[in-house]
Each structure stands twice: as C-alpha cells, then as structure tokens.
Amino acid sequence: MQSRSARFRSPLIGRVDSRTFLKNSLPSWKRRIPEVATVVKNGSAGENETEARHDPAHAEFSVKIWTAVRPNNLDEKIDSIAEEIPVALVFNDISHVVMMASPGELDSFAIGFSLTEGIITSLDDIYDLQVSVGDAGIEVNVTLSNQCFMQLKDRRRSMTGRTGCGVCGAESLEQIRLPVPSVTSNNVVSHDALQKATMTLTDYQPLQRLTGAVHGAAWFDPEGSMVCICEDVGRHNALDKLIGCLSKRKLLGEPGFLLLSSRASYEMVQKAAMAGIAIVVAVSAPTAMAIDIARKASISLVGFSRDGRHVVYSNHQRLI
Template identity: 40%
Template sequence: MAPMPVEGSARFAVTEHFADGAPARTLDRVLIEEAPVAIEINGIGYAVMMATPADLEDYALGFCLSEQLIASPAGFQSADAAAVDGGGWMLRIALTASDAAPLLERARLRLAEGSCGLCGIESLEQVMRPLRPVKSTLDLEPEAVFRAAAGLRQHQALGRETGAAHAAALCSSAGDIVLVREDVGRHNAFDKLIGAAHRAGLAMADHFVLLSARCSFELVQKAVIAGVPALATISAASSLAVEQAAAHGLRLFSLVRSDSLLEA
C-alpha cells in the first residue's frame, strides 16, 4: 500500500511519456493541492485566494497582519476552516470589533487570482502607500544565508513530495532554520510563516526570512510590515522590490545559490 501523502497533497493517476519513444506508463503521482479559499472576516466576504488548504489558521493570522487589517496579533480572535461541498474551503476569521470596523466600508468579495499579494487594494495610491521603516537590525553575514539555503530542502516535506510548493523559512542569525511553511503560492507561504511565528511566540525581528521564490514588490512589503530585518530569496529580485527594500531599511539578498548571492 502506498504511504499517505503529506498534508496539502493528493494522489492522482498520470501518464508519463518519453522523448526516446519508450512506451508511456501510468503513474500514481502525488500533486500539490490548490483550492479556492474564501476568506470571511466577522461575517463579511473579504477575498477568495487560491491556496494550499494546510496550516490555514497560521494563514489567517498572517494574512490579517500582512493586509494590515490588525495592528498586532491582539486584534485576532479566532479562525475556523472548513471544506465546502463541491470544492473549495471557507476560512471564517473573527477580529475584535474595533479592528473589523473598517471592513464595513470595504465589504465586497474580491477574487485574487494567483494568490495575489494586493487583494485588498483599490488604487495606485494604496499600492505605493508609505510603510513604517524596519527598525530592527540583525547581525547577519552572507555565510548564514548560504547555510539556511543549503538546509532548506530537508524542511520542505510538501516540496519534496510534489515538486510544486513554495517555502518560507524563518531563520536565525546563524542560518539555522527555525520554522517553515509551504504553499502553492509564494505569498501564501509567507503569510503562513508570519502567522505561525506569532502563534509560536517567535519574534520576526530577531530572524531573517528565506523564500524559495523570486523577490517581488509584494513580498518586500510583507517583510517590511512584519518587521523582518532581512529577506533572502532563491530567485532574482525585481527593480521595485530592490527600491522598496532600500527605502524601508530592509536588507535584501537574492539569487541565493550554493556559491554566490546578491545583496542590494
């Protein structure tokens, strides 16, 4: 009997074809789960995200912090996730009354394709809104980033199983990986990590974050909002990501490889 797949994955029958003309064969392949997750906050439909339905309580808290719906975890009361008949998930979040009040003015269902990091944004001014600069500093050497990157794969259970998961890792200044969350979307993985860190009582300001993704503007925004002093990504950074990191005091490492990395 085949072992049970890891959480966030499912088995499917697929056909494998070969370039050399060898006969095709049917395989029982583990694929990453991707499902619409409808986010409801204090009874108000806020967004529908495409995500991997695992660690959804972590995701709920991280999402609310990243979207600046709450100023701190104290504004978060609870989250309840349930599968919906016909496909998809409902994620019901309860915030304190004072934190949920502004949602009444923004109450409409938003569909964020591709796990967009700007799902609650309605204008260009909001996209480029000023953020509080990162105040924390971390005594971080490139060697620690190399060390974390070298050890990331062994913490990626979903990635190893499916080959299709993004990972977000919370790392110490020495390069030790403290916590990892995975998702089909890189924004979701980061939100899950933020929520998980707060729930575990780990200060984001005392760590750096490593992402198995390209470094986009939205990910830099999430890092700045979370108060992370440094962000490292496996792939390249965009021009706006570099500009925003510099403007907000975030150390940025990208194109992290076994033998080199870029710091901007």
C-alpha cells in the same frame, strides 16, 4: 468541532461573494480535508482548545500518469500532485477575499494575511478564528476587534485572487501599495549563515519534493538553523502562513532572517515590512520595485542566494 457545512455569506465589503465563487469550484478535494476546530480566542489559544491545523500531508494527492520516455512508449506510474483549493477569508461574518491556496495551516494563513494586509496590528486584535469545510471550498472566519473591523470596512478592499495574487481585485492604483513602515532592527547575520540556510532549504520542503509545484517561506535563526517553514502553491500564501506561524509562536521581532524559495517581488518585501522583518533573502532575483520598497523600509534585501554566493541590494550593513 465545526460542521463540514460552511456558512458562506454575502459580502458587504468589495465585490467578492464566497458563495458564488466557491460554488463553481470542483469539490473533489473535500473528502481529503479533515475537520478543524476553533484555533484562536481572545488573541491566544486556551488550555482546553485544539490548535487545529490542516495536516500538510493533505496538501497533495496521488494520480496515475503516463510518461513518454522514448518514441511510441509510455511508462505508467503513480505521481504526487499539489492540491489547490479555494479559501474564503471572512471577517466578522463579511466575506473579504477568496484565494487559491494549499489546504494546510489555514489558521496561520488567515493570521499572516491579516497582519501583512494591515487589517490587524497584533494577534490580540483577533478574538476568534474558525475554519470550516464546505462543499466547494474552505471558509476561515475571523472575528476582529471592533476598531479593526471598522477600519477594514472603511478601506473596502476586496479581491478575487488567482494563486496568492497580491494585487488582483484592487479597486485603484493607490490601493496596490500599503503604507510601508520603516523596519528598525540591529539584527545582523553572517554570509556563512545565509549560505548554510540556502543549502538546507530544500531539506525542509517535503511537499515541494513530492510535487515540484509549491513555494517555501522559512525563518532561520542568525546561525542559519531552520526555525519554521511553510509551503504553499502561492508564494504570497506561503509567506503569510509563515508570518502567522511566527506570530502564534511569539517569534516576530526575534533575531533571524526570512528565506524565500521564490523571487523577491514587491509584494513579498511589502509583507515582510508589515511584519517587521529586517532581512529578506531569496534564491532568485528581486524586482526593481522590491528593491525600492526594501530601501524605503530599511530592509536588507538579498537575492540570488545559491551556489555559494548571493547579491545584497539594500542595507548591506546587516550582513557581516
């Protein structure tokens, strides 16, 4: 079991020092976060290892509030508020990025981020993954294969994110877009399945129902039944957590589709492409760049999935 004292280290990659950044953050959440253990070794959890997960229940806490219901009158009650904490991702003892995230499923977050940022190509590229809680933040230390780590050092990409910010800290315009692979898939889904999934999405978002402040990224099977869902204050984080979860369960590449509770920005479509996801559905609108990337990556992009309708923006042949 890890000590609660995180080992914050100076970075050799980019400009982010997790010690400096996290030291200035409020530690009031710390007592609500449980300790965790090693979660990955040599690409898979061993029989005697704990598959540690921050309990999503710790991603919210209660506060007293006062609501103005009519002039000169305040009603007092207890409300649930979403947690937002600094999470430092450290690769081979070198700090890479600090993100603001919900304190749940951080092992999946690190795995998904590594995949969608092109740091690794599969879970086998991760030899070890440890999560530790410090006085001012949580550190996720990932041990990469030597080849992946050398490639990461060559890229020298580092950023200080706000809440799952997709481009904060990129050192040049060229770094904003990763080379996006073309997704080859015969995966198809019916319009009825999309609507079934959309109508049931909120049923699987307990944190959103409690706080009204988080995004959801979910994987549904071709019949529209929910397989896996992750929630986070950042929509990019929620997607990274989902992709990490799917990778651990060996479900990446299986038939189904991605459903987002948010808009479809270019970062979301880019992450989907990096994970080989062929069908991306969002309850809100896509951006122009998202449509452009979807078309280049052969992704079927669907927006405005709500109220019994949806709009297909690219590769409509997968919708039957």
